[in-house]
Amino acid sequence: GEQVEQLPSILRVQEGSSASINCTYENSASNYFPWYKQEPGENPKLIIDIRSNMERKQTQGLIVLLDKKAKRFSLHITDTQPGDSAMYFCAARPMSNYNVLYFGSGTKLTVEP
Amino acid sequence: EAAVTQSPRSKVAVTGGKVTLSCHQTNNHDYMYWYRQDTGHGLRLIHYSYVADSTEKGDIPDGYKASRPSQENFSLILELASLSQTAVYFCASSPGLGGTNTGQLYFGEGSKLTVL
Numbered sequence: 024g025e026q027v028e029q030l031p032s033i034l035r036v037q038e039g040s041s042a043s044i045n046c047t048y049e050n051s052a053s054n055y056f057p058w059y060k061q062e063p064g065e066n067p068k069l070i071i072d073i074r075s076n077m078e079r080k081q082t083q084g085l086i087v088l089l090d091k092k093a094k095r096f097s098l099h100i101t102d103t104q105p106g107d108s109a110m111y112f113c114a115a116r117p118m119s120n121y122n123v124l125y126f127g128s129g130t131k132l133t134v135e136p
Numbered sequence: 137e138a139a140v141t142q143s144p145r146s147k148v149a150v151t152g153g154k155v156t157l158s159c160h161q162t163n164n165h166d167y168m169y170w171y172r173q174d175t176g177h178g179l180r181l182i183h184y185s186y187v188a189d190s191t192e193k194g195d196i197p198d199g200y201k202a203s204r205p206s207q208e209n210f211s212l213i214l215e216l217a218s219l220s221q222t223a224v225y226f227c228a229s230s231p232g233l234g235g236t237n238t239g240q241l242y243f244g245e246g247s248k249l250t251v252l
Contacts, residue, residue, distance in 0.1 A: 024195065055238060057238070059241075065245075066243035066245050066246055067179070067226070067243050068243070072238060072240075074238075112178055112179060116239060121233050121239070122167055122184075122233055123181060123184060123194070124239070124241060125181070125195075126171075126178045126180070127178050128177055128178035129179075
Protein backbone atom coordinates (compact mmCIF):
# COMPACT_ATOMS: atom_id res chain seq x y z
CA GLY A 24 0.00 0.00 0.00
CA GLU A 25 1.03 3.54 0.76
CA GLN A 26 1.08 5.94 3.68
CA VAL A 27 0.58 9.62 2.95
CA GLU A 28 1.19 12.30 5.54
CA GLN A 29 -0.27 15.77 4.95
CA LEU A 30 0.48 19.02 6.74
CA PRO A 31 -0.75 21.37 7.94
CA SER A 32 -4.22 20.20 8.91
CA ILE A 33 -5.46 23.78 9.21
CA LEU A 34 -4.22 26.76 7.22
CA ARG A 35 -5.41 30.35 7.34
CA VAL A 36 -4.08 32.94 4.90
CA GLN A 37 -4.95 36.44 3.84
CA GLU A 38 -6.58 37.03 0.47
CA GLY A 39 -3.96 37.63 -2.19
CA SER A 40 -1.20 35.75 -0.39
CA SER A 41 -0.01 32.25 -1.25
CA ALA A 42 -0.80 29.00 0.51
CA SER A 43 1.33 25.85 0.65
CA ILE A 44 0.41 22.31 1.59
CA ASN A 45 2.95 19.56 1.96
CA CYS A 46 2.68 15.79 1.67
CA THR A 47 5.12 12.95 2.12
CA TYR A 48 4.81 9.36 1.04
CA GLU A 49 6.57 6.15 1.97
CA ASN A 50 6.55 3.96 -1.10
CA SER A 51 9.34 5.03 -3.41
CA ALA A 52 7.59 3.22 -6.26
CA SER A 53 4.56 5.51 -6.14
CA ASN A 54 4.27 7.30 -9.46
CA TYR A 55 1.18 9.48 -9.50
CA PHE A 56 0.23 12.29 -7.13
CA PRO A 57 -3.12 14.05 -7.52
CA TRP A 58 -4.65 16.82 -5.46
CA TYR A 59 -8.37 16.97 -4.74
CA LYS A 60 -10.39 19.96 -3.55
CA GLN A 61 -13.53 19.49 -1.48
CA GLU A 62 -15.78 22.48 -0.95
CA PRO A 63 -18.18 22.45 2.03
CA GLY A 64 -20.95 19.93 1.53
CA GLU A 65 -19.53 18.83 -1.80
CA ASN A 66 -17.61 15.84 -3.08
CA PRO A 67 -13.85 15.92 -3.72
CA LYS A 68 -12.79 16.96 -7.20
CA LEU A 69 -9.44 16.65 -8.95
CA ILE A 70 -7.72 20.01 -9.37
CA ILE A 71 -4.21 19.12 -10.45
CA ASP A 72 -1.92 16.12 -10.60
CA ILE A 73 1.69 15.26 -11.31
CA ARG A 74 3.37 12.10 -12.48
CA SER A 75 6.72 10.86 -11.25
CA ASN A 76 8.47 11.82 -14.49
CA MET A 77 7.90 15.50 -13.69
CA GLU A 78 9.21 17.82 -10.97
CA ARG A 79 6.84 20.72 -11.45
CA LYS A 80 3.44 21.35 -12.93
CA GLN A 81 1.43 24.55 -13.05
CA THR A 82 -2.12 25.37 -14.01
CA GLN A 83 -4.41 28.31 -13.25
CA GLY A 84 -2.74 29.61 -10.11
CA LEU A 85 -1.83 26.14 -8.84
CA ILE A 86 1.69 24.80 -8.69
CA VAL A 87 2.64 21.27 -7.76
CA LEU A 88 6.21 20.31 -6.92
CA LEU A 89 7.53 16.76 -6.63
CA ASP A 90 10.79 15.80 -4.92
CA LYS A 91 11.17 12.05 -5.47
CA LYS A 92 14.40 11.87 -3.53
CA ALA A 93 12.73 13.23 -0.41
CA LYS A 94 9.45 11.48 -1.23
CA ARG A 95 7.68 14.77 -0.86
CA PHE A 96 5.22 16.72 -2.96
CA SER A 97 3.48 20.01 -2.38
CA LEU A 98 0.66 22.21 -3.60
CA HIS A 99 1.09 25.96 -3.84
CA ILE A 100 -1.85 28.23 -4.42
CA THR A 101 -0.82 31.67 -5.60
CA ASP A 102 -2.91 34.83 -5.14
CA THR A 103 -5.49 33.10 -2.97
CA GLN A 104 -9.14 34.12 -3.16
CA PRO A 105 -12.07 33.39 -0.82
CA GLY A 106 -13.21 30.78 -3.34
CA ASP A 107 -10.06 28.80 -2.60
CA SER A 108 -11.37 28.12 0.91
CA ALA A 109 -11.94 24.38 1.05
CA MET A 110 -10.50 21.05 2.15
CA TYR A 111 -7.54 19.88 0.12
CA PHE A 112 -6.38 16.28 -0.09
CA CYS A 113 -3.18 14.96 -1.52
CA ALA A 114 -2.96 11.37 -2.68
CA ALA A 115 -0.46 8.87 -4.00
CA ARG A 116 -0.73 5.80 -6.16
CA PRO A 117 1.71 2.95 -5.62
CA MET A 118 3.01 0.83 -8.49
CA SER A 119 2.05 -2.28 -6.51
CA ASN A 120 -1.62 -1.38 -6.77
CA TYR A 121 -1.83 1.22 -9.45
CA ASN A 122 -5.60 1.52 -9.48
CA VAL A 123 -5.89 2.55 -5.85
CA LEU A 124 -5.30 6.04 -4.46
CA TYR A 125 -4.17 6.56 -0.88
CA PHE A 126 -5.13 9.93 0.55
CA GLY A 127 -3.60 12.24 3.10
CA SER A 128 -5.62 13.45 6.07
CA GLY A 129 -6.57 16.74 4.47
CA THR A 130 -5.90 20.46 4.94
CA LYS A 131 -8.65 22.90 5.74
CA LEU A 132 -7.72 26.13 3.99
CA THR A 133 -9.45 29.36 4.93
CA VAL A 134 -8.75 32.49 2.90
CA GLU A 135 -9.64 35.58 4.89
CA PRO A 136 -10.63 38.85 3.17
CA GLU B 137 -19.34 15.00 -16.90
CA ALA B 138 -18.93 11.82 -14.90
CA ALA B 139 -21.95 10.77 -12.90
CA VAL B 140 -21.86 8.85 -9.65
CA THR B 141 -24.97 8.84 -7.51
CA GLN B 142 -25.29 7.58 -3.97
CA SER B 143 -28.30 6.66 -1.90
CA PRO B 144 -29.32 7.41 0.69
CA ARG B 145 -27.66 10.80 1.06
CA SER B 146 -28.29 10.72 4.76
CA LYS B 147 -29.27 7.97 7.17
CA VAL B 148 -29.71 7.47 10.89
CA ALA B 149 -29.28 3.88 12.00
CA VAL B 150 -29.43 2.11 15.33
CA THR B 151 -26.52 0.22 16.79
CA GLY B 152 -26.63 -3.40 15.69
CA GLY B 153 -28.85 -2.69 12.73
CA LYS B 154 -28.08 -3.39 9.09
CA VAL B 155 -27.23 -0.56 6.75
CA THR B 156 -26.82 -0.66 2.99
CA LEU B 157 -25.34 2.24 1.08
CA SER B 158 -25.82 2.12 -2.67
CA CYS B 159 -23.82 3.61 -5.50
CA HIS B 160 -24.65 3.84 -9.18
CA GLN B 161 -22.38 5.12 -11.96
CA THR B 162 -23.16 5.90 -15.57
CA ASN B 163 -19.54 6.42 -16.59
CA ASN B 164 -18.93 2.94 -17.91
CA HIS B 165 -15.97 2.75 -15.55
CA ASP B 166 -14.49 -0.55 -14.51
CA TYR B 167 -13.32 0.56 -11.07
CA MET B 168 -15.49 1.53 -8.14
CA TYR B 169 -14.48 2.42 -4.60
CA TRP B 170 -15.91 3.09 -1.18
CA TYR B 171 -14.08 5.61 0.98
CA ARG B 172 -14.87 6.76 4.48
CA GLN B 173 -14.27 10.35 5.55
CA ASP B 174 -13.67 11.32 9.15
CA THR B 175 -12.29 14.54 10.50
CA GLY B 176 -8.55 14.20 10.90
CA HIS B 177 -8.36 10.99 8.88
CA GLY B 178 -9.01 12.17 5.39
CA LEU B 179 -10.37 9.58 2.99
CA ARG B 180 -9.75 5.96 3.88
CA LEU B 181 -10.39 3.12 1.47
CA ILE B 182 -12.83 0.46 2.65
CA HIS B 183 -13.45 -1.74 -0.39
CA TYR B 184 -13.04 -1.49 -4.12
CA SER B 185 -13.88 -3.48 -7.21
CA TYR B 186 -12.54 -3.71 -10.73
CA VAL B 187 -15.13 -6.07 -12.19
CA ALA B 188 -18.67 -7.20 -11.48
CA ASP B 189 -19.08 -9.98 -8.92
CA SER B 190 -15.67 -9.31 -7.43
CA THR B 191 -14.57 -7.04 -4.59
CA GLU B 192 -11.27 -6.29 -2.91
CA LYS B 193 -10.44 -5.15 0.60
CA GLY B 194 -9.00 -1.71 1.18
CA ASP B 195 -7.26 -0.37 4.24
CA ILE B 196 -10.18 -0.54 6.69
CA PRO B 197 -12.53 -3.37 5.62
CA ASP B 198 -13.43 -4.67 9.09
CA GLY B 199 -17.13 -4.32 9.80
CA TYR B 200 -17.97 -3.72 6.14
CA LYS B 201 -18.95 -5.89 3.21
CA ALA B 202 -19.20 -4.85 -0.41
CA SER B 203 -21.17 -6.10 -3.36
CA ARG B 204 -20.73 -5.39 -7.08
CA PRO B 205 -23.64 -7.07 -8.87
CA SER B 206 -23.04 -5.17 -12.10
CA GLN B 207 -20.57 -2.73 -13.59
CA GLU B 208 -22.86 0.16 -12.70
CA ASN B 209 -23.67 -0.70 -9.10
CA PHE B 210 -21.56 -1.04 -5.98
CA SER B 211 -22.99 -1.37 -2.48
CA LEU B 212 -21.48 -1.07 0.96
CA ILE B 213 -23.09 -3.18 3.66
CA LEU B 214 -22.81 -2.75 7.40
CA GLU B 215 -24.29 -5.94 8.86
CA LEU B 216 -24.09 -4.78 12.48
CA ALA B 217 -23.73 -1.01 12.56
CA SER B 218 -21.67 0.43 15.39
CA LEU B 219 -21.21 3.92 16.79
CA SER B 220 -17.69 4.04 15.38
CA GLN B 221 -19.08 3.75 11.87
CA THR B 222 -20.66 7.17 12.04
CA ALA B 223 -19.02 9.00 9.14
CA VAL B 224 -19.50 10.31 5.63
CA TYR B 225 -19.09 7.64 2.98
CA PHE B 226 -18.03 8.43 -0.55
CA CYS B 227 -18.36 6.19 -3.54
CA ALA B 228 -16.12 6.81 -6.53
CA SER B 229 -15.59 5.40 -9.98
CA SER B 230 -12.54 5.40 -12.21
CA PRO B 231 -11.69 4.27 -15.71
CA GLY B 232 -8.50 2.83 -14.30
CA LEU B 233 -5.00 3.38 -15.52
CA GLY B 234 -4.31 2.94 -19.20
CA GLY B 235 -3.84 4.91 -22.37
CA THR B 236 -4.44 8.54 -21.52
CA ASN B 237 -6.31 7.66 -18.34
CA THR B 238 -4.55 8.59 -15.12
CA GLY B 239 -6.97 6.70 -12.93
CA GLN B 240 -8.79 9.87 -11.88
CA LEU B 241 -11.51 9.26 -9.31
CA TYR B 242 -15.00 10.66 -9.82
CA PHE B 243 -16.75 10.92 -6.50
CA GLY B 244 -20.42 10.73 -5.65
CA GLU B 245 -22.08 13.30 -3.41
CA GLY B 246 -21.49 11.34 -0.22
CA SER B 247 -23.73 9.55 2.26
CA LYS B 248 -23.81 10.83 5.81
CA LEU B 249 -24.37 7.93 8.22
CA THR B 250 -25.16 8.49 11.87
CA VAL B 251 -25.31 5.45 14.11
CA LEU B 252 -27.07 5.95 17.44
